[in-house]
Amino acid sequence: MKKNLTLKQIAKELDVSISTVSKALKNSDEISEATRQKIQAFAKLYNYKPNNIALSLKNRKTKTIAVIIPEIVHDFFAMVISGIENLANQYGYNVLICLSNESYEREVINMEMLASGSIDGFVISLSKETQAKKDYHHIKEIINQGMPVVMFDRVTREVYTDKVIIDDVLATQEAIQYFISKGRKKIGFITTPDYISVGRLRTEGYKRTLEANGIEVDENLILRIEDESKMDTMIEEFFDKNKFDAVMAVNELYAVNVLKTALRRGFKIPEDLHLIAFTDGVISKNSIPSISTVKQNAFKMGEIAARLLIQKLESENEHEHYITEVVGTELLHRETTTI
Amino acid sequence: MKKNLTLKQIAKELDVSISTVSKALKNSDEISEATRQKIQAFAKLYNYKPNNIALSLKNRKTKTIAVIIPEIVHDFFAMVISGIENLANQYGYNVLICLSNESYEREVINMEMLASGSIDGFVISLSKETQAKKDYHHIKEIINQGMPVVMFDRVTREVYTDKVIIDDVLATQEAIQYFISKGRKKIGFITTPDYISVGRLRTEGYKRTLEANGIEVDENLILRIEDESKMDTMIEEFFDKNKFDAVMAVNELYAVNVLKTALRRGFKIPEDLHLIAFTDGVISKNSIPSISTVKQNAFKMGEIAARLLIQKLESENEHEHYITEVVGTELLHRETTTI
Numbered sequence: 001m002k003k004n005l006t007l008k009q010i011a012k013e014l015d016v017s018i019s020t021v022s023k024a025l026k027n028s029d030e031i032s033e034a035t036r037q038k039i040q041a042f043a044k045l046y047n048y049k050p051n052n053i054a055l056s057l058k059n060r061k062t063k064t065i066a067v068i069i070p071e072i073v074h075d076f077f078a079m080v081i082s083g084i085e086n087l088a089n090q091y092g093y094n095v096l097i098c099l100s101n102e103s104y105e106r107e108v109i110n111m112e113m114l115a116s117g118s119i120d121g122f123v124i125s126l127s128k129e130t131q132a133k134k135d136y137h138h139i140k141e142i143i144n145q146g147m148p149v150v151m152f153d154r155v156t157r158e159v160y161t162d163k164v165i166i167d168d169v170l171a172t173q174e175a176i177q178y179f180i181s182k183g184r185k186k187i188g189f190i191t192t193p194d195y196i197s198v199g200r201l202r203t204e205g206y207k208r209t210l211e212a213n214g215i216e217v218d219e220n221l222i223l224r225i226e227d228e229s230k231m232d233t234m235i236e237e238f239f240d241k242n243k244f245d246a247v248m249a250v251n252e253l254y255a256v257n258v259l260k261t262a263l264r265r266g267f268k269i270p271e272d273l274h275l276i277a278f279t280d281g282v283i284s285k286n287s288i289p290s291i292s293t294v295k296q297n298a299f300k301m302g303e304i305a306a307r308l309l310i311q312k313l314e315s316e317n318e319h320e321h322y323i324t325e326v327v328g329t330e331l332l333h334r335e336t337t338t339i
Numbered sequence: 340m341k342k343n344l345t346l347k348q349i350a351k352e353l354d355v356s357i358s359t360v361s362k363a364l365k366n367s368d369e370i371s372e373a374t375r376q377k378i379q380a381f382a383k384l385y386n387y388k389p390n391n392i393a394l395s396l397k398n399r400k401t402k403t404i405a406v407i408i409p410e411i412v413h414d415f416f417a418m419v420i421s422g423i424e425n426l427a428n429q430y431g432y433n434v435l436i437c438l439s440n441e442s443y444e445r446e447v448i449n450m451e452m453l454a455s456g457s458i459d460g461f462v463i464s465l466s467k468e469t470q471a472k473k474d475y476h477h478i479k480e481i482i483n484q485g486m487p488v489v490m491f492d493r494v495t496r497e498v499y500t501d502k503v504i505i506d507d508v509l510a511t512q513e514a515i516q517y518f519i520s521k522g523r524k525k526i527g528f529i530t531t532p533d534y535i536s537v538g539r540l541r542t543e544g545y546k547r548t549l550e551a552n553g554i555e556v557d558e559n560l561i562l563r564i565e566d567e568s569k570m571d572t573m574i575e576e577f578f579d580k581n582k583f584d585a586v587m588a589v590n591e592l593y594a595v596n597v598l599k600t601a602l603r604r605g606f607k608i609p610e611d612l613h614l615i616a617f618t619d620g621v622i623s624k625n626s627i628p629s630i631s632t633v634k635q636n637a638f639k640m641g642e643i644a645a646r647l648l649i650q651k652l653e654s655e656n657e658h659e660h661y662i663t664e665v666v667g668t669e670l671l672h673r674e675t676t677t678i
Binding site for chain 2: 062064072073075078081082085089094095096097098099101106109110113114117118253256257259260263282283286287288
């Protein structure tokens with residue numbers, strides 16, 4: 001069974017990361033000479049064979065695509081998957097889903113496992129840890145070997161491939177500008193750490209809009225939530241320390257917690273506090289009062305991602321030509337804003 | 340490529356269902372002689388080979404398990420998956436997820452695709468349509484060929500295999516008995532059509548508890564929702580036609596819609612109306628007021644299902660011995676009940 005040795009097993013055996021093994025086998029100078037030699041010798045000894053995707057691609061049509069997402073607790077990813085399924089099934093493709101659970105290692109393991117034979121291509125949204133590490137080696141490798149990859153939502157400029165995104169800066173600008181048009185001045189912003197691409201872009205949109213309106217950015221009014229299990233306390237403290245007349249949150253889970261905190265403190269919604277969230281999912285729709293959202297058209301994003309992938313798979317053309325599709329967003333007013 | 344002919348292609352070509360093809364190839368007398376002959380002749384002509392799972396099983400350890408679930412919009416399934424992932428990853432297994440989208444055909448296609456090479460075993464919760472058709476042929480076939488399958492939540496007695504369930508009757512009895520202990524008399528029950536196993540069992544628990552307490556069952560107080568897109572109107576009409584002082588719903592999405600309808604009609608919660616839901620997910624936790632639930636321990640269900648499957652995969656013992664694990668439930672009081 002020597003030929004079945006995987007990157008993961010080599011990494012475990014030599015007590016280094018999977019990424020180190022992968023880079024060492026490509027002779028990358030990011031890895032020290034000594035480590036490279038050790039890893040290469042080990043791989044040779046055990047007859048390690050990288051998955052020769054390119055070789056087998058021509059002979060193989062599994063008619064199956066894989067979707068790698070960070071998690072499914074947030075409704076956004078569930079809706080993207082519905083869109084992918086819908087389009088893929090129309091074209092006779094099956095869909096496999098794998099969760100990275102926000103872990104770089106699981107993302108790498110899942111992609112390696114799937115690329116070695118069961119699927120034709122990937123649709124992926126990056127894990128938090130991958131974005132923090134900025135290590136996209138595993139994805140570049142798969143693309144280099146000839147297997148198409150489409151990225152959505154959490155993407156990176158460092159990988160050259162088809163992408164589907166929304167204009168996160170613009171969508172945030174619209175919402176913040178709306179608050180300002182309603183005379184709101186103390187606008188809070190609840191987001192993710194900056195290493196998550198969409199969180200960083202939305203924070204940028206928030207700051208830009210304030211500046212464009214001559215309002216000074218107060219860093220105290222920005223709350224970055226890293227660990228969702230601490231969200232409740234963080235939002236309580238955020239309200240202890242500041243006075244708000246409007247809040248925007250980068251997802252609906254943060255938003256509903258803002259709503260609960262505000263109601264508990266006697267805020268009248270929307271009179272005393274305006275609230276807008278990203279993600280038009282079951283929470284914003286069903287909360288009482290229902291939450292106004294930036295409609296990200298997640299279902300459509302999924303459909304476009306699947307269409308881009310299937311076009312690549314069925315195209316005779318070998319020419320490399322990548323596009324980034326920007327899906328339009330719109331502000332959906334419910335009960336936490338006044339129209 | 341003749342050997343790659345699938346059941347699906349034969350079905351499409353001959354304009355019959357996948358299930359008919361599968362049965363005809365097994366020479367089942369459920370299928371007419373004429374149809375059987377036609378299908379068998381076609382399969383022979385195109386050299387159809389069923390996936391010989393059993394033959395290759397001994398030589399293959401993909402260390403990957405597949406989870407087939409009806410959908411991921413309901414938080415229950417998302418939480419089960421977290422449990423499966425957690426345990427499987429501890430044992431070095433990867434997890435693939437496929438959605439049946441409540442369709443029998445997609446369930447069959449996904450299982451056929453996966454069983455033919457990419458995985459070691461299945462964890463499955465049946466689609467609505469499969470339960471309505473009562474056709475479990477595709478699952479029995481996989482088990483007969485030697486690949487282990489663990490069923491959870493939506494299971495059937497007709498397939499002999501490992502299962503993980505809650506005691507749906509008992510869990511409902513506890514909740515309804517609780518309403519009665521608080522003096523509630525007009526208890527509404529919102530459930531699924533009876534062909535869905537868990538909906539049927541919960542309805543049974545509802546009726547039994549009323550009868551045990553000498554309360555006559557009024558069928559008007561039971562609402563069965565088939566199509567979730569019509570849920571809003573159905574719940575409105577349910578409230579138009581009846582007066583309630585308590586409602587139980589078989590999932591949190593139904594429950595939050597009851598809550599909205601009741602609040603709109605001026606009910607004070609919990610004084611005028613008690614409400615308990617199955618599924619302790621993001622909706623019940625985050626709604627305002629928060630919804631009291633039957634805690635199904637979905638994460639634990641997932642862990643147990645994965646453990647049963649991995650035990651089977653790693654056991655040397657060929658002896659067939661199946662168990663059904665019943666996961667305990669508990670009533671979690673939040674703001675829609677009084678303690």
